[in-house]
Amino acid sequence: MHQLIVPGSNKRDLTIMAIFTAVVLSAPLWGGLIGAGYPDLLQKFAIFGLFAVGYNILFGLTGYLSFGHAAFLGVGSYITVWSFKLLSMNAIPAVIFAVIFSGLFALVIGFLSLRRTGIYFSILTLAFAQMSYNMAYSVLTPVTNGETGLRVLNDDPQVIDRALGVVQDGAPLGDFFGITLTGWAGFYFCAVMLILGFWLSLKIFRSPFGMKLVAIKSNQTRMEYTGFNPKPYLLTAFVISGMYAGLAGSLMAIVDPLAGAERMQWTASGEVVLMTILGGVGTLFGPIIGAATIKYLENIFSAINDTVLTNAYSFMPDWLNSFFVTITSPFVGEGWHLTLGVLFMAIIIFLPGGLMEGFRRIKMKFSGTDNDSNAEPMESEGGAK
């Protein structure tokens, strides 16, 4: 067991934020070194990182497994495009409304789903996710435009833009007070959101609130008999994570203004679960590492096809070459999902603590300390009671 909730210190937390901010903002510089030097991919790191950070606050801290968060992602996207259509191409109102609406949606779904615990809770979220997905393709077509997806059109009202005389020529693109949010500008917008989102999660991890969430997971009965009502805590965590998902969905639509319902399928929720677990469920950095790793691998694996494989194995004799191409080809290109599934299973079976757990074990091997080594005494500091 390792301690999830460490008290940290003012100095330490500031250092964490400083380093994190520096790493994220400088990504365009070092990204190229690992073959990730282009804006689209880095945007994805940030967006899915944000999604996973939020999801971790629910699943990682409380242990409640939700299959419905993809629905909030979808809501964020749709609301953003509607903001583009009705108000302005400016990203700020889009983000604000996306977060508010996904928060409200999460409030309703969370309230209903949390009437039950464990597997029943999970199935409830699953049911709601599928309902949302189905409705997006059928009843709600006027709002979502069904299978075609929702786009910004030339004759959209865009009330604010027209009032201010803001005109965009060409295809409508997310905008930040005159800066078009594609490419690197798009990345930096997402990066700032990620930094803010990470900062908030750091606060939660360091707060009594975060500790209480972990306590709920640790022993819910004891929590109740100690005088805490777990429901409002769980609902708060659920809504917070829903808002993160909404923000992520909003950013997706900002850098690429199209909203589609396929993001809302419950199996899409599976991807964020995988990211959180791969990185290290319940840890501070795990979700972001997991998200970045998955998107990075996806980028590499999806691009590989048989030709690339044949070239890679060119040092082998022909017969061996064909053999290796045949056995590795199902795992690349279209078969990326197969690799993902296998990776998923491997992590849960062999390393349920994820990459963070892996790093920790390696560190322990080298420093030869015992299991409890990162238990930290809490220094009291700063602030009045």
Add this chain to the structure above:
Amino acid sequence: MDAILLQILNGLDKGGAYALIALGLTLVFGTLGVVNFAHGALFMLGAFVAVSVQNILTISKKVKDESITFFDAYKETPYLELWWGDTGAAIIDFAVPISILIAIPVMLLIGLAMERGLVRHFYKREHADQILVTFGLAIVIQEIVKANFGANPIPTAAPAAVAGSAPIGELFGMPGIVYPWWRLMYLAFALVIIGGVFAFLQFTTFGMVVRAGMHDRETVGLLGINIERRFTIVFGLAAVVAGLAGVMYTPILPPDYHMGMDFLVLSFVVVVVGGMGSLPGAVAAGFLLGILQSFFSMNEVKQYLPGIDQIIIYLIAVFILLVRPKGLMGKD
């Protein structure tokens, strides 16, 4: 009135599939305490056993088509037809029923392998871990099928002898209403399997131990009964049931690689509505929800409540989970 009868029959069909899948899910959850998200994949694998059998039986070679004289035309003709003429064709025609026989040992093996290889290591772990690892397995199985069979649904026909429709309406004093023979057979088949499972549980010693284990696993274990081996067999049984449901369903719905997931979500909902841990509940809820879904797909209904057929099952599940979490017939 005739429309209603048709909808009921439609619903019973689909409901039969739900009931069979839910039955297996409940067996595994009630006896082994494991939530198996790969169960839908077993349904899908059964369907693809039928597809594979069909593929094997129709391995063909190009044969000159004598009926076309003004240029050389070749027709893909199955070997079986070449060797055995009409009998060969008949065998091919009966691909689906033959698949049923083949599916039983195949699905049993797959089920045993799944249990021994993976599931049994997760008995002691939390439900969340069980869900996740079986979810991962479902994705892997799904992707392997997709890689080998392509992404499109593969039509599989019922034997020509039963391809037509039965004058079912006459039984109910409504002449003129017909319903496909195969679908009626599916319903009968589903009932037979369900009956078989229940009989097995009720009338055999093995079944008695399983029922006891569903009631109180710890005590049964303490009695010195080798519960592990029985778990494996129960899992295998559940796999066979799901697989057979899939095999027989192929003429009704052309199999494709994601049918497992599609049916799985609905089946979980069925299990929850029926009451987790209750076998009769799972079966009853399966048929009930199948019929309800059918009714709400009727145009008359869809006029007033568009899209309701897609979400009615989920709405009912939500309602039940909130109002009567035990489900219709659940214990605990």
Add this chain to the structure above:
Amino acid sequence: MSAQGNSVLSISGVNKTFGGLQALSDINLNIEEGKTHAIIGPNGAGKSTLLNTCIGLLKPDNGSINFNGRDLTKGMTPHEINQAGISRVFQTPQIFPELSILQNVMIPAFAKRDGSFKFNPFKALRQEKQLRDEAMSLLGDLDMAEGSHHHAGNLARGNKRRLELAMCLIQHPKLLLLDEPTAGMARHDTNRTIELLKKIKASGMTKVIIEHDMHVVFSLADKISVLAQGAIIAEGLPEEIKGHPKVREAYLGSAEV
């Protein structure tokens, strides 16, 4: 000097049936302030049912349950029970294994100070100086201050029980419920627990203790009620209960005195 017979929890005429089974018949109990009241009885006598009904978790069929002026017969949730002033200890020590010992004790302190729900992610845990000091002080009294940053999950059972008691004590409950506190303990641990409970008793806390171990009962109890088949068959001072014929009969001589 507290007033004699100041009642903290008074139960009268309580009945409870489950299906066809009469689990509790005509229970009358009066728990006095500052006293340690033990409830003993053979297995199946209904002690757990009694405990759960007393604190309002189960609703009685009839009768009245009055805790500190509050009616508990309407059915309460566990957190409401605690906020009303009742803390309890479970047969198997219920603590938070994933948190540190100090954090384990701080959680109940938060509940006491802030109520059943509070949300403020912006104040760090390490800034809660007063609560931390209070928790450390209590741990110090119980000889657990050293290593308080280690995981509670690593503690031996006897120490888990100590920790659990600390978690209850920091809330200054009006009533402390102990559900077989020495169950499964070796003699050495049992004695340590008795010493600790004596210390708690000396501070004037009102306690209800359900126990099988007669040594524990007679070391601590001011008053004993004997429960058999859902009814109280005897009640009185320890000396009175020791030789009581009905008690012996109920246990069929299985009491170890």
